[in-house]
Amino acid sequence: MVRVTVPIPGRSYDVVVGAGVLGEAALHLPGFPKAERAFVVADQGIVDRWFGTLATGLTAAGLDVVLLTVPSGEMAKTLQVYGTLLHQLAIQEAHRDDVIVALGGGSTGDLAGFVASTYMRGLPFVQAPTTLLAQVDAAVGGKTAVNLPEGKNLVGTFAQPRAVLADTEPLASLDERDFRSGLAEVAKYALTLDAELLDTLESDPAPVLARDPAVLESLVFRCVTAKAGTVAADELDTGGRLVLNYGHTLGHALERLEAFAGRTHGEAVAIGMVFAARLAERRGMAAAGLAARTGRLLASLGLEVHSALPPADEVLSAFRMDKKFHGGVRFVLLRAVGEPVVVDDVSDDELRAAMLEMGASA
Ligand SMILES: NC(=O)c1ccc[n+]([C@@H]2O[C@H](COP(=O)([O-])OP(=O)(O)OC[C@H]3O[C@@H](n4cnc5c(N)ncnc54)[C@H](O)[C@@H]3O)[C@@H](O)[C@H]2O)c1
Numbered sequence: 001m002v003r004v005t006v007p008i009p010g011r012s013y014d015v016v017v018g019a020g021v022l023g024e025a026a027l028h029l030p031g032f033p034k035a036e037r038a039f040v041v042a043d044q045g046i047v048d049r050w051f052g053t054l055a056t057g058l059t060a061a062g063l064d065v066v067l068l069t070v071p072s073g074e075m076a077k078t079l080q081v082y083g084t085l086l087h088q089l090a091i092q093e094a095h096r097d098d099v100i101v102a103l104g105g106g107s108t109g110d111l112a113g114f115v116a117s118t119y120m121r122g123l124p125f126v127q128a129p130t131t132l133l134a135q136v137d138a139a140v141g142g143k144t145a146v147n148l149p150e151g152k153n154l155v156g157t158f159a160q161p162r163a164v165l166a167d168t169e170p171l172a173s174l175d176e177r178d179f180r181s182g183l184a185e186v187a188k189y190a191l192t193l194d195a196e197l198l199d200t201l202e203s204d205p206a207p208v209l210a211r212d213p214a215v216l217e218s219l220v221f222r223c224v225t226a227k228a229g230t231v232a233a234d235e236l237d238t239g240g241r242l243v244l245n246y247g248h249t250l251g252h253a254l255e256r257l258e259a260f261a262g263r264t265h266g267e268a269v270a271i272g273m274v275f276a277a278r279l280a281e282r283r284g285m286a287a288a289g290l291a292a293r294t295g296r297l298l299a300s301l302g303l304e305v306h307s308a309l310p311p312a313d314e315v316l317s318a319f320r321m322d323k324k325f326h327g328g329v330r331f332v333l334l335r336a337v338g339e340p341v342v343v344d345d346v347s348d349d350e351l352r353a354a355m356l357e358m359g360a361s362a
């Protein structure tokens, strides 16, 4: 078991990573002396497998546990599901000292965090991420959100959890597609912030792909450490934290154009990172070869990097709904691996040319 502190002044919290930490929640959570109940917002696809374990841990911490199930995956991130949860909390007379616990992937965590930060103007909450993607990324950093049909994550808050319990045991039951989706975010950290991780993945991805428990624990630890440093330096996403958006501008546009039911988040981000590398090469910002290297890394992790893109015009208009849109689309580009920069002067023509290069129609 390892622990990473996210050092945000006045709101620091620990991410506890290791096998079995859900069942040992009482050992790892901070005290919630005034809380009576823990409302566990759980992805319905994993309730049977992991709710009992978590409930045992929470009961040992002196909390009465109430289960609130939500639809699996991205379909939970709607205003409708959000509203249903608020009603359920009100009907059950949840009070402000009670605790909300998110059990599931990034979708469940984003939704439950949004509920927790808005119901009665905010209840304490804990993230118990069960996907690789949520453990390395979504559960840490305090961004909460639901989607609108018009765009990804358009409604949400910044609200830090009180603790994150990243149990590596549930990662064993992830299907290949969801596991690989998490590896896309891992690749993001490797390409933007952690050269040593990049080296490890490039020299031999097999131990990661085999989901060796010790390897996964250290992988999650490395990524959370990278994220914690970035978030602490820029909690509200106005500077350094933008780097974590590498690959996400195109990624979010693809997710929205596919009505959040096509590529997974990680699959979309993977294509987005190849696209960003091509843009950087086209502008002469990065040396030739960055896109090919990015593609090789992602392919070695089982991610598809040559799949079809929607028509360029549709993607360009989807960019305009991006939260990072600011008179123009902002992109994180790499000068080289480990050297991210934010640029806001990429023209539509450049974007279109890079998309056509990747096989999009005009
Ligand atoms: N808040 C942030 O900073 C942040 C960062 C990155 C991503 N995100 C968001 O996270 C979401 C994606 O999260 P995700 O990739 O974790 O997917 P997800 O939450 O959508 O879950 C994907 C699937 O995995 C299943 N699942 C979950 N845990 C499982 C387990 N242990 N075993 C078997 N199946 C399991 C779920 O039932 C679901 O079908 C996106 O909406 C993305 O925008 C948020």
Ligand SMILES: [Zn+2]
Binding pocket: 137, 185, 248, 265, 269
């Ligand atoms: Zn992401």
